[in-house]
Amino acid sequence: MSFEMIALMMFASMMLMLMTGQRVFAGIGFVAVMSAMLLWGDGGVEIAFTASMKLMKWYPLLTLPLFIYMGFILSESGIADDLYKMFHVWMGGLNGGLAIGTIGLMVLISAMNGLSVAGMAIGATIALPELLKRGYDKRMISGVVQAGSSLGILVPPSVVLVLYAMIARQPVGKLWLAGVIPGLMMATMFIVYIAIRCKINPTLGPPLSKEERDVPMAEKLRLLQAGMLPLIIFFVMMFPFVKGWTSLVESSAVGAATATIAAIAKRRLTKVVFENTVRQTLNISAMFMWIILAALAFGAVFDGVGAVKAIKSFFLDGLGLSRWEVLILMQLSFLLMGTFLDDTAMLVIVAPLYVPLVGALGFDLIWYGILYTITSQIAYMTPPFGYNLFLMRAMAPPEITLKDIYMSIIPFVGVMLLALLTVIVFPQIALWLPGLVYGN
Numbered sequence: 001m002s003f004e005m006i007a008l009m010m011f012a013s014m015m016l017m018l019m020t021g022q023r024v025f026a027g028i029g030f031v032a033v034m035s036a037m038l039l040w041g042d043g044g045v046e047i048a049f050t051a052s053m054k055l056m057k058w059y060p061l062l063t064l065p066l067f068i069y070m071g072f073i074l075s076e077s078g079i080a081d082d083l084y085k086m087f088h089v090w091m092g093g094l095n096g097g098l099a100i101g102t103i104g105l106m107v108l109i110s111a112m113n114g115l116s117v118a119g120m121a122i123g124a125t126i127a128l129p130e131l132l133k134r135g136y137d138k139r140m141i142s143g144v145v146q147a148g149s150s151l152g153i154l155v156p157p158s159v160v161l162v163l164y165a166m167i168a169r170q171p172v173g174k175l176w177l178a179g180v181i182p183g184l185m186m187a188t189m190f191i192v193y194i195a196i197r198c199k200i201n202p203t204l205g206p207p208l209s210k211e212e213r214d215v216p217m218a219e220k221l222r223l224l225q226a227g228m229l230p231l232i233i234f235f236v237m238m239f240p241f242v243k244g245w246t247s248l249v250e251s252s253a254v255g256a257a258t259a260t261i262a263a264i265a266k267r268r269l270t271k272v273v274f275e276n277t278v279r280q281t282l283n284i285s286a287m288f289m290w291i292i293l294a295a296l297a298f299g300a301v302f303d304g305v306g307a308v309k310a311i312k313s314f315f316l317d318g319l320g321l322s323r324w325e326v327l328i329l330m331q332l333s334f335l336l337m338g339t340f341l342d343d344t345a346m347l348v349i350v351a352p353l354y355v356p357l358v359g360a361l362g363f364d365l366i367w368y369g370i371l372y373t374i375t376s377q378i379a380y381m382t383p384p385f386g387y388n389l390f391l392m393r394a395m396a397p398p399e400i401t402l403k404d405i406y407m408s409i410i411p412f413v414g415v416m417l418l419a420l421l422t423v424i425v426f427p428q429i430a431l432w433l434p435g436l437v438y439g440n
Helices: 003-019 024-056 059-076 079-091 097-113 116-133 138-153 159-168 172-200 217-227 229-243 248-265 271-304 307-318 323-337 343-360 365-380 387-395 402-408 410-425 428-438
Strands: none
Touching: 003 024, 003 271, 024 271, 059 159, 059 229, 059 248, 059 271, 079 097, 079 217, 079 229, 097 116, 097 138, 097 172, 116 138, 116 387, 138 159, 138 172, 138 365, 138 387, 138 402, 138 410, 159 172, 159 271, 159 365, 172 365, 172 410, 172 428, 217 229, 229 248, 323 343, 323 365, 343 365, 365 410, 365 428, 387 402, 402 410, 410 428
16 A cells, blocks of 8 residues: 555545544544554554653743633732723723723733633623623624634734644744734734724714713723733743743743732632632643644644645645745635634644645745735635634624624634735745744
C-alpha cells in the first residue's frame, strides 16, 4: 500500500471516529496508536509514549492552567460585573453605546481568560438582559455578544494559540503578540460598524434616558477605578514579559497571583468562588492536555509516512495550484469544518496536515496561526452548526429565536471576513509586534 493511501485511510478513520460521537482526543489518539502498531508492529506504541514525554517536557505548557485559573478567578469573583457597570455609566449616552461597551467588555474578558466560551457566558448573562431591557434590537445584540466573545481565541492570552504553538512548535509569546493588533483591529471594526449602524437607525441602539445617565461624578470615577482593575492586572502580568524581565511561565504565575490578590482585596474570594475556580481550571486544563497529546501522536505517525510531501506534490504538481490557492483552500476547509466542530477539534484534525504544509509552502507559521484563529472565529458563527450559534441559543431568553440568532451574525461575519482579508494582504499587521519585541 502506498504512503498516500495510508495517509488517506488515517484521515478517513479519524473522521469516522469523530462522527461516532467519541471524544476528540479519544478518536484521534486511537487512530494514531492503531496506525502506528499496524505500520511498525508493537514498537509503534512508543510513538504515543514519546509524544506524551514531549508534552510533559514542554515548559511553556505550564502557562495553560495558570491563565485559565486567572480568568476564572476574575470571572467567578464578579469583577466582570464591575467592568460592565463601568461601560454602562460611561458610554450609555451614545447611540449604540451599551453595545459598543459590550465589545469593550469582551476584549477585556478575552485578556483575562483566553477562551471564547467565557466571553459568551458573561455577555449572555450580564450584557444581554440589560440591552434587551433598554430597548436594543435583539438581532443587533445577539450578533454583538457572539462576535465579541469570539475575540477570546485571538486576544492574548489565547489558550487556542497555546495549543497551536505546541503543535506548530512555535514560540507562544510570538503568537500572542501577533494576535494583539489583529484582535484590536477586529474589535475596532465591530465598534465602527455598530456606531454607523446605530447612527443611521437609532432605534437599533437607543441611548440611556437622562435619569439613568444622571450619575454623580464620584460614582462614575469609582466605577472607572473598579473597571480598570483587569487592565492593571494584565499590565502587571505582560509588561515584565515584554521587557524581557520574566519568562512566559513566570508572567502567567504573576497574572494568577495578582488576580487572586485582587479578589482577596475586594473581599470576594470566598470558599465557593475558589472551589469553582479550581474545579473549572482542572477540567479545562486536563481536556487540553489530552487533546495536545492525541494531536502529537497523530502528527508523528502522519508525518512519518511522508504524507505531507505527498500532499504538497499533489496540490502543486498534480493540480497545478499556486501556494496562495492552496492557502485559500485551507481557509475554506476551516470554514466548512467550523460548521460542526469547535476550534480545538479543527486544529487537532488538520494540524498534522496543514502546519507542515504551510511551512513547506514557504509561509510564516506565526502569521498562519493568526489566519487559522480568525478563520476559526468566523467558523464559530457560520450556520447551520456554528459553535457560537448553539451556545447563544442555550443562553438567550425565549424572545430571541434561532432565526434571530442566525440573521444577527451576517453583518459581523462580513466584518470578520474583511479583517481576515486584511491580514492576508498585509501580513505585517500580525508580524510587526513580534518582530519589534523579539527582533527580526
